[in-house]
Amino acid sequence: MIEPVENSYSFSDREAHLWYVVPDEVKSSFLLSNYLDILSPCEKENVSRMRGEQLQKAALLARVLVRTTIARYQINGQVNPRSLKFKKNIHGKPELEWDDDQCQCASRLQFNISHTSSLILCGVTVDSPIGVDLEEKQRKLKNNILAFARRYFTPHEVKFLSSISDPVVQHQHFVKLWTLKESYVKALGRGFSGLPFRMFTIQFRTTENGDSCPSGETNNEGEIIVKSLEDVNSFSSNWQFALLELAGSHYAAICMEKDEAVEGEVPTPMKLTVRKTIPYVRDELISGPDAAVISGLT
Amino acid sequence: MASVSAASVAFRALSKPPLKSNETSRLKIVSLGWRKNGFPSLRSSRLHVSCAAKPETVDKVCEIVRKQLALPAEADLTPESKFSAIGADSLDTVEIVMALEEEFGISVEEESSQNITTVQEAADLIEKLVQKKPEA
Numbered sequence: 167m168i169e170p171v172e173n174s175y176s177f178s179d180r181e182a183h184l185w186y187v188v189p190d191e192v193k194s195s196f197l198l199s200n201y202l203d204i205l206s207p208c209e210k211e212n213v214s215r216m217r218g219e220q221l222q223k224a225a226l227l228a229r230v231l232v233r234t235t236i237a238r239y240q241i242n243g244q245v246n247p248r249s250l251k252f253k254k255n256i257h258g259k260p261e262l263e264w265d266d267d268q269c270q271c272a273s274r275l276q277f278n279i280s281h282t283s284s285l286i287l288c289g290v291t292v293d294s295p296i297g298v299d300l301e302e303k304q305r306k307l308k309n310n311i312l313a314f315a316r317r318y319f320t321p322h323e324v325k326f327l328s329s330i331s332d333p334v335v336q337h338q339h340f341v342k343l344w345t346l347k348e349s350y351v352k353a354l355g356r357g358f359s360g361l362p363f364r365m366f367t368i369q370f371r372t373t374e375n376g377d378s379c380p381s382g383e384t385n386n387e388g389e390i391i392v393k394s395l396e397d398v399n400s401f402s403s404n405w406q407f408a409l410l411e412l413a414g415s416h417y418a419a420i421c422m423e424k425d426e427a428v429e430g431e432v433p434t435p436m437k438l439t440v441r442k443t444i445p446y447v448r449d450e451l452i453s454g455p456d457a458a459v460i461s462g463l464t
Numbered sequence: 465m466a467s468v469s470a471a472s473v474a475f476r477a478l479s480k481p482p483l484k485s486n487e488t489s490r491l492k493i494v495s496l497g498w499r500k501n502g503f504p505s506l507r508s509s510r511l512h513v514s515c516a517a518k519p520e521t522v523d524k525v526c527e528i529v530r531k532q533l534a535l536p537a538e539a540d541l542t543p544e545s546k547f548s549a550i551g552a553d554s555l556d557t558v559e560i561v562m563a564l565e566e567e568f569g570i571s572v573e574e575e576s577s578q579n580i581t582t583v584q585e586a587a588d589l590i591e592k593l594v595q596k597k598p599e600a
Contacts, residue, residue, distance in 0.1 A: 215546070215549050216548075216549050216551075217539070217540070217545075217549050217550050217551070218551075221549070221550075221551050257578075258578070282553070283551070301555070305555070307555075307559065308531070308532055308559050308563070309559055309562055309563070314559070314562065317562055317565075318558065318562075318574075344555060348554065357578070358554055358558070358574060358577060358578075359574055359575050359576070359577045359578035360575075360578075362573075362574035362575070363574070364574075
């Protein structure tokens with residue numbers, strides 16, 4: 167367990183911490199200019215390249231959220247968020263870069279970020295690669311859902327979506343599938359272009375019959391599993407998923423690498439702790455309808 | 465290098481043998497400057513050696529991007545505009561690619577999607593794929 171010096175953000179086994187910011191709640195220009203100071207020159211440049219105030223604000227808050235969140239998990243005294251360094255893996259996934267003299271514990275922190283125009287989310291774990299993806303529940307496709315799914319998803323997923331007659335529910339399940347698939351390729355560090363979505367299937371497996379079925383409004387739709395299409399009989403069982411409804415407005419998909427399960431033992435389920443934050447102003451532990459679990463945390 | 469005039473570069477591209485790749489990129493830098501100064505007709509394949517998009521292709525891509533992102537009419541969209549900078553997320557980019565596939569009758573590998581970060585890159589890829597298509 168990593169226990170920081172001040173606030174006690176300790177991780178228990180298989181736990182991911184989720185932090186989110188609502189840009190609309192960050193209004194103070196004084197605060198925003200202080201936030202800008204935390205960024206690296208390169209990040210400031212990227213923010214300035216965004217077209218329009220709203221996009222710039224979201225880009226700024228995204229970097230601030232990453233830096234301040236990671237800095238909370240202090241290992242050796244205070245970590246200045248400004249001092250954190252980042253690099254990208256071969257597929258472009260951002261990772262932390264530590265100097266040799268920094269404590270090895272720090273390098274165990276894993277993170278991933280996702281944002282929409284109205285919400286910014288950062289997930290942190292110890293040791294486990296993590297991918298998070300956010301989408302507004304109301305996000306509309308310009309294309310027809312099934313046409314899109316036929317082009318980019320697997321036949322199994324197309325069949326699943328086609329079997330849902332209510333267009334509202336079908337749309338919800340499309341968005342859920344999209345976020346789950348994104349969270350998986352982000353957790354793997356490969357991204358959409360590194361692992362095309364038609365190469366793996368996401369299934370909802372209910373506890374009763376083991377077949378995937380389109381659930382409507384039930385609270386827990388059971389387990390979410392991923393199957394590689396390259397080896398049809400294999401489950402990519404190293405990865406666990408959770409799906410949440412966040413702040414009433416978004417679906418958030420979380421994907422984490424599992425521990426190696428000992429033969430015969432049930433693998434430890436994922437635990438999530440959700441906090442809403444305005445960095446340096448206010449943190450709030452969130453439960454209940456603002457972080458409602460849809461699937462995956464049985 | 466930056467002071468080369470429009471006419472002399474165009475002449476060079478027509479009369480000299482294929483330029484080396486670093487010279488091509490120098491031309492690109494110069495041509496970007498011209499676009500800003502308002503010489504839209506020079507935004508053509510005369511300034512690039514490898515296949516580059518026709519203005520009609522670039523315009524069509526712009527139209528599709530504008531529609532996908534619901535950009536207001538006054539929003540500035542140039543061939544160099546980065547999709548991420550104008551608010552496109554991964555789902556938008558994938559939808560844009562799908563619309564381009566339908567519009568131009570091509571098939572874009574998912575692996576290429578990371579190379580489509582601007583209107584120009586999308587248009588260039590389209591031209592390449594269209595040229596590769598077998599005769600109907």
